[in-house]
Structures are given as structure tokens and as C-alpha cells.
Amino acid sequence: MSTKQFDIAVIGGDGIGPEVVAEARKVLDAALADQDAQLTYTEYSLGTEHWLATGETLRDETLQKLRGHDAILFGAVGADPQDERIPSGLIERDLLLKLRFELDHSINLRPVRTYPGVATPLASEEDFDFVVVREGTEGPYVGNGGTLRRATPQEIATEVSVNTAHGVSRVVADAFGRAESRRGHLTLVHKHNVLTHAGDLWRRTVEAEAAKHPQVSWDYMHVDAATIHMVANPQRFDVIVTDNLFGDILTDLAGAVSGGIGLAPSASINQEASAPSMFEPVHGSAPDIAGQQIADPSAAVLSAALMLNHLGLSSAAARIESAVHDQLREWARSQTGHGLSTAQRGDAFVSRLTPAAVS
Amino acid sequence: MSTKQFDIAVIGGDGIGPEVVAEARKVLDAALADQDAQLTYTEYSLGTEHWLATGETLRDETLQKLRGHDAILFGAVGADPQDERIPSGLIERDLLLKLRFELDHSINLRPVRTYPGVATPLASEEDFDFVVVREGTEGPYVGNGGTLRRATPQEIATEVSVNTAHGVSRVVADAFGRAESRRGHLTLVHKHNVLTHAGDLWRRTVEAEAAKHPQVSWDYMHVDAATIHMVANPQRFDVIVTDNLFGDILTDLAGAVSGGIGLAPSASINQEASAPSMFEPVHGSAPDIAGQQIADPSAAVLSAALMLNHLGLSSAAARIESAVHDQLREWARSQTGHGLSTAQRGDAFVSRLTPAAVS
Ligand SMILES: CC(C)[C@H](C(=O)O)[C@@H](O)C(=O)O
Numbered sequence: 001m002s003t004k005q006f007d008i009a010v011i012g013g014d015g016i017g018p019e020v021v022a023e024a025r026k027v028l029d030a031a032l033a034d035q036d037a038q039l040t041y042t043e044y045s046l047g048t049e050h051w052l053a054t055g056e057t058l059r060d061e062t063l064q065k066l067r068g069h070d071a072i073l074f075g076a077v078g079a080d081p082q083d084e085r086i087p088s089g090l091i092e093r094d095l096l097l098k099l100r101f102e103l104d105h106s107i108n109l110r111p112v113r114t115y116p117g118v119a120t121p122l123a124s125e126e127d128f129d130f131v132v133v134r135e136g137t138e139g140p141y142v143g144n145g146g147t148l149r150r151a152t153p154q155e156i157a158t159e160v161s162v163n164t165a166h167g168v169s170r171v172v173a174d175a176f177g178r179a180e181s182r183r184g185h186l187t188l189v190h191k192h193n194v195l196t197h198a199g200d201l202w203r204r205t206v207e208a209e210a211a212k213h214p215q216v217s218w219d220y221m222h223v224d225a226a227t228i229h230m231v232a233n234p235q236r237f238d239v240i241v242t243d244n245l246f247g248d249i250l251t252d253l254a255g256a257v258s259g260g261i262g263l264a265p266s267a268s269i270n271q272e273a274s275a276p277s278m279f280e281p282v283h284g285s286a287p288d289i290a291g292q293q294i295a296d297p298s299a300a301v302l303s304a305a306l307m308l309n310h311l312g313l314s315s316a317a318a319r320i321e322s323a324v325h326d327q328l329r330e331w332a333r334s335q336t337g338h339g340l341s342t343a344q345r346g347d348a349f350v351s352r353l354t355p356a357a358v359s
Numbered sequence: 360m361s362t363k364q365f366d367i368a369v370i371g372g373d374g375i376g377p378e379v380v381a382e383a384r385k386v387l388d389a390a391l392a393d394q395d396a397q398l399t400y401t402e403y404s405l406g407t408e409h410w411l412a413t414g415e416t417l418r419d420e421t422l423q424k425l426r427g428h429d430a431i432l433f434g435a436v437g438a439d440p441q442d443e444r445i446p447s448g449l450i451e452r453d454l455l456l457k458l459r460f461e462l463d464h465s466i467n468l469r470p471v472r473t474y475p476g477v478a479t480p481l482a483s484e485e486d487f488d489f490v491v492v493r494e495g496t497e498g499p500y501v502g503n504g505g506t507l508r509r510a511t512p513q514e515i516a517t518e519v520s521v522n523t524a525h526g527v528s529r530v531v532a533d534a535f536g537r538a539e540s541r542r543g544h545l546t547l548v549h550k551h552n553v554l555t556h557a558g559d560l561w562r563r564t565v566e567a568e569a570a571k572h573p574q575v576s577w578d579y580m581h582v583d584a585a586t587i588h589m590v591a592n593p594q595r596f597d598v599i600v601t602d603n604l605f606g607d608i609l610t611d612l613a614g615a616v617s618g619g620i621g622l623a624p625s626a627s628i629n630q631e632a633s634a635p636s637m638f639e640p641v642h643g644s645a646p647d648i649a650g651q652q653i654a655d656p657s658a659a660v661l662s663a664a665l666m667l668n669h670l671g672l673s674s675a676a677a678r679i680e681s682a683v684h685d686q687l688r689e690w691a692r693s694q695t696g697h698g699l700s701t702a703q704r705g706d707a708f709v710s711r712l713t714p715a716a717v718s
């Protein structure tokens with residue numbers, strides 16, 4: 001038996017990031033113990049503390065090193081908004097978004113599902129399960145804006161959303177592929193009645209790709225209407241494909257309606273495998289609860305499972321997902337789990353892991 | 360007693376628009392009967408039918424006539440998406456958005472509240488009441504985009520969001536004024552960690568205006584986080600001020616969580632009174648249920664009440680709002696109302712109107 005080695009970069013980041021990533025590592029190691037695959041980790045100290053100490057967010061040299069890894073496990077970044085030393089949004093843009101753009105993370109994948117027994121803010125207790133395929137490298141996120149006559153009554157500030165056939169077609173192709181292996185339905189979300197140029201590109205791209213996937217049915221929904229369906233009947237969704245900004249908004253909403261953003265994982269995928277993909281919880285750094293060992297590590301652990309899937313270790317990924325689901329159901333059933341620390345939750349997931357099939 | 364005359368333009372529009380506007384007129388007339396104010400109406404046939412018949416959406420001449428009215432009562436526009444004769448979004452842009460822009464409707468006001476007894480999709484039954492002050496004349500709605508190398512693999516489509524000190528400061532000032540006469544709290548919603556130029560203009564504008572309103576507390580929320588709060592604790596909002604696109608998205612979501620988009624009214628206000636303001640339900644033309652007398656006229660009736668308020672007829676406006684609230688509560692209590700036609704609902708609101716105080 002030859003052991004496969006995977007070389008993982010770990011960026012714990014700010015706030016609760018390091019705490020939840022530690023639990024993800026714990027669960028990963030337990031799931032792979034005695035398996036024919038092994039992860040080695042390199043920790044990178046990046047984020048607010050690093051910026052305060054060095055004035056650097058991400059050096060070219062560091063980026064080069066990150067490129068050499070098989071995958072990146074990411075916690076969260078973002079300074080405490082009360083901390084006036086750190087310009088708002090700086091770390092998010094110059095570290096997190098920079099990684100997504102530099103490493104060409106075309107697919108920002110965000111699976112959304114309810115967990116039996118886990119309460120949601122919705123009155124309906126019907127389960128749902130869908131996936132948002134959010135474009136990750138263009139749209140309004142390109143940083144392509146400007147300001148004229150700043151701080152005068154004549155100030156003009158612009159933001160340019162840039163959308164390309166290259167960027168849109170690859171994410172749309174990915175989304176159709178996922179729909180094919182799921183329930184066979186895709187929903188394009190945009191606002192093409194107002195954003196006519198970008199909307200038209202998205203729609204034509206979906207139409208062209210749909211012709212190649214006759215088994216997949218698809219519909220179109222304006223982003224405003226999509227928020228209504230998200231609270232009124234999320235069961236109608238299977239695969240949502242949408243742009244960077246709409247995807248950002250819809251996945252926070254989806255996280256909330258499915259039982260809380262503390263459970264929502266994500267994967268930022270480089271489709272061409274020309275650079276490592278990155279796995280991170282949808283939630284932020286939550287500086288208000290950092291360092292107290294009260295953060296929920298579920299989203300980080302589920303993100304780690306997405307990473308294993310991406311590395312081809314799908315049975316270990318499935319065992320982690322089952323362990324999390326079973327444990328969440330158990331906590332919900334028994335009304336325990338509320339007082340548990342971050343580490344105790346991680347331990348509980350580990351203890352729920354079923355033994356691996358002999359390989 | 361001299362009777363004040365107000366000259367109202369009525370645009371029923373498409374789908375359920377004419378049906379719900381008819382009920383709004385019915386309730387308006389009943390509320391003003393024997394009062395020292397009277398509305399006269401001029402109906403304008405605009406929308407999909409008109410476009411199919413004439414190829415015109417809104418002639419300059421018609422726009423000029425509309426300018427002469429005291430206010431516009433608007434139903435809904437938007438063609439049946441199945442109807443391939445009508446280019447998608449054409450009527451929305453060239454009629455509805457054209458009116459908002461040409462008539463300088465800087466404030467798109469969208470009050471949101473639960474109605475005692477009316478079910479919402481949320482598990483929590485706690486009431487809430489807030490108002491979204493959405494910018495109405497700029498942002499990503501300016502139609503300032505383009506396409507290069509259309510339908511080639513090198514296609515680039517852009518959308519430009521244009522934000523000006525002029526446009527932002529007037530809506531922010533309005534929002535602070537409203538917060539002052541409500542519960543004294545304002546929330547700026549944007550995405551300034553990504554849309555740095557526009558976000559910076561919005562934030563500086565709010566900071567400057569806040570200095571003039573020491574009684575009003577304010578906070579900032581990213582649009583993605585705002586969707587979470589909208590389902591998790593909408594009670595935290597009093598006045599939300601935001602841009603055109605974020606306001607579009609948040610108010611559909613707000614309509615959904617407060618009991619359905621069938622109850623959500625809006626006002627598109629020209630702050631300088633240089634042109635008539637416009638009053639319309641947040642919902643669309645719903646072509647699938649048009650002409651069947653099953654549409655809920657509540658949002659149109661509540662929009663008509665906003666119109667009366669705007670015209671200075673606030674006691675009649677309050678009587679309409681009370682009638683709608685009382686009737687909705689009664690229907691919820693008695694579980695009746697479900698089978699009622701659009702006109703029967705309008706009649707019910709009329710019958711609930713309390714007699715006006717002698718003026
Ligand atoms: C932190 C921020 C830049 C980021 C985004 O907007 O993409 C976050 O909200 C997310 O969804 O991952």
C-alpha cells in the first residue's frame with residue numbers, strides 16, 4: 001500500500017478563523033488515520049496581526065509558495081470593525097479576494113442544506129438541499145471603479161462590473177455538470193431586465209450550454225425574486241448559477257435560512273488545476289466571539305470535507321459529512337451541545353467518525 | 360369649505376396592474392367622500408398592450424402630460440415572459456425605470472411591517488416595522504454598460520454603477536429625517552469592502568449627515584449580512600438606507616419575510632417636487648394570474664395611502680391604513696378571505712373605513 005501525500009497550506013487568519021481551522025485539522029487527521037492518504041500542513045500567518053506587524057498582506061513570494069501546495073485550508077479574515085488601525089476591508093481584499101483572483105478560483109461552490117433536527121428561522125420544517133455555483137473571478141468584484149472630485153459636492157464614484165465569455169462560460173459549464181449529477185435542474189439568477197449587457201451574456205451562455213445538456217431543465221430568476229423563493233420555497237432549487245455579487249448575497253441568505261451561517265462550507269475551485277483550490281467557511285472572522293472557544297467549527301469541518309472530495313478522497317469526505325450530520329442531529333434531539341466549546345465540538349465529530357472500509 | 364382638487368394620473372399597466380389599481384381607486388374615493396379633498400383621475404394606457412399596438416413605450420408628449428399631474432398611481436408593468444413578441448425587460452426599462460429617472464424619483468420608499476395575525480414564512484411571530492429608503496435614480500440602474508465582441512469567445516460585457524454626491528446625499532438626508540421621526544436608528548447597507556469607491560462615498564455621506572442628527576444612532580451592514588438579519592432578527596431595523604440595486608433585492612426579501620409581496624407598497628418620490636411622485640405596489644404584473652380577479656389589491660391600496668400622505672391628506676391616509684390592517688387581522692382571525700375576489704377585497708377595505716372626523 002503506497003500512501004498518497006497531500007501538501008496543504010493552512011491560513012487560519014483572523015478572529016475565530018484559527019480556532020475553527022484547528023478543529024477541521026483534527027477531524028481531517030482522524031478521518032485519514034490508517035488510510036492510504038496523508039495530509040501534511042504548512043501554516044501561514046496571514047491576516048490582521050501579520051499586517052499590523054509587517055504592513056504586508058500577501059507578498060509575491062508568499063503567493064508563490066502557496067501556489068506549490070495541493071490545496072489551501074482557510075479560516076476567516078477581517079479585522080475587528082472597532083479597531084481603527086486597520087482600513088476597512090483591506091485584509092478581505094488584499095488577502096482573501098487576492099487569493100481568489102490570483103489563483104483563478106473560477107468556481108465558488110456553496111452547498112446549502114438543512115440538517116434533520118437543526119432549527120432554521122423558517123416556519124416550514126421541510127428539508128432542502130441545493131448548491132450555489134457562484135462565479136469567483138469577475139463581475140462587480142474586479143475592483144474596477146474610480147472616484148472623481150472626491151469629497152466635493154460634484155463627487156462621482158463608479159464601480160464597473162466586468163463579465164467575460166471566458167469567465168461566464170466556464171462557471172456555467174461547471175454548474176450544468178453538477179445539475180446533471182444531482183436532480184437535473186439549474187436556475188440562472190441575474191437581473192437582466194436592468195443589467196442588460198451582463199445579463200444578456202449570462203443568458204446566452206446558459207442557453208448554449210443547455211443545448212449540450214438535454215437532461216437538465218433550467219429556468220431564469222431575477223435576483224430580487226430569488227430572495228423571495230429562498231425564504232418561501234427553497235425546495236425548488238437544485239443548482240443555482242450566478243455572478244460573484246449575487247452569489248455573495250444569496251449564499252449568506254441561504255446560510256441563514258438553512259440553519260445558520262455557522263454550518264455553511266465553501267470551496268473556491270481552480271477548474272484548470274493550474275493553482276491550488278481553497279476551502280473555507282462562508283462565515284467571517286466574528287471578532288466579537290474570537291478566542292473564547294465558543295465558535296461553531298462545523299462550517300470549517302464541512303469545508304475540509306469538500307477539500308478531501310476535491311483531492312479525490314471521497315470516501316473520507318463522506319465519512320466526515322456523515323459524522324457532522326449525525327452529531328448535529330444528535331445535539332438537536334438531545335438538546336445538548338449548546339454549552340460545548342469549539343474543541344469539544346471537534347472532538348464530538350471525531351468520535352462520530354465511522355471506521356473506514358479496509359482499503 | 361373649499362375643496363382641494365388633486366389631479367392623478369393612473370397607469371394600470373400590465374397583468375394584474377389594472378385590477379389592483381381599480382381597487383385602490385375605489386378605496387381612495389370612499390375615504391375622501393364628503394371630505395374637503397377630491398381626486399380626479401386620468402387613465403393612461405401604457406405597457407405591453409400599448410407597445411404591441413403602437414411600438415411605443417412612452418412618448419415624450421405623454422411624459423410631458425404626466426409631468427402636469429399631482430401624482431401618479433401605478434399598477435405594474437412587465438410582459439408575460441412566455442410571450443416571445445416582447446423583448447425581455449423592455450417595458451420595465453423604457454416605461455417604469457424611465458419614469459423613475461425622468462421624473463427624478465430620488466427616494467424609493469418601501470415601508471415594511473408585519474400585520475398582526477398575518478402569517479409570515481418565519482418561525483418567529485415577533486412583529487417588526489421598518490422602512491427601506493432606496494436610492495432611485497442612479498447606482499447600477501443607470502444603464503451605463505456595454506458589450507464588446509458580442510457572441511464571440513472574447514466577449515466582454517460591462518455594467519457601470521454611477522454614484523454621485525448629489526444623488527447619495529439627498530437620499531441619505533431623507534433617511535435621517537425619517538429615522539428622527541421614527542425610532543431614531545439608521546442602518547446603511549452597502550458592500551464597501553468590495554465596492555470601495557461607491558461604498559466610500561456612501562459612508563462619508565452618512566457620517567456627514569449623522570453629525571447633523573445627534574439623536575439618530577446609525578450602523579453599517581454589508582448587504583450579504585443584511586439578508587441574514589432580515590430573516591434572523593428583522594426587529595433590529597428601523598430605517599435602512601441603501602443603493603438602487605441593494606434596495607431592490609432587500610425589499611423583495613423584506614416583502615417576503617413580512618407576510619408576502621402582495622402586501623408591500625412603495626412610493627417613488629421626487630424630493631424637490633419638480634415632477635409628480637409615483638405610488639406603486641412592490642409586486643410585479645404576475646401575468647400568470649392576471650384577469651382572474653384573484654390578485655391581492657392590498658399593496659396597491661397601501662400605495663394609494665402613501666400617495667394621500669404625500670399629498671398632505673394624512674388623516675385619510677391613516678384611515679385607509681387602519682382599514683387594511685383591521686381587515687387583514689379579521690381575515691387572519693376568522694380564516695376567511697382566501698376565496699375572495701380582488702374586488703371583494705377592495706369592497707371589504709371600503710366597509711372597514713371609519714367615518715372621517717368632521718373637518
Ligand atoms: C469577505 C468578503 C470579501 C467575501 C465576499 O464578498 O466574497 C465574503 O462575504 C464571502 O462571501 O466569502
Ligand SMILES: CC(C)[C@H](C(=O)O)[C@@H](O)C(=O)O
Pocket residue numbers: 193194224451452455456607641
Ligand atoms: C421591474 C424592475 C425594473 C423593478 C426594479 O428592479 O426596480 C422592480 O423589481 C422593483 O423593485 O420595482
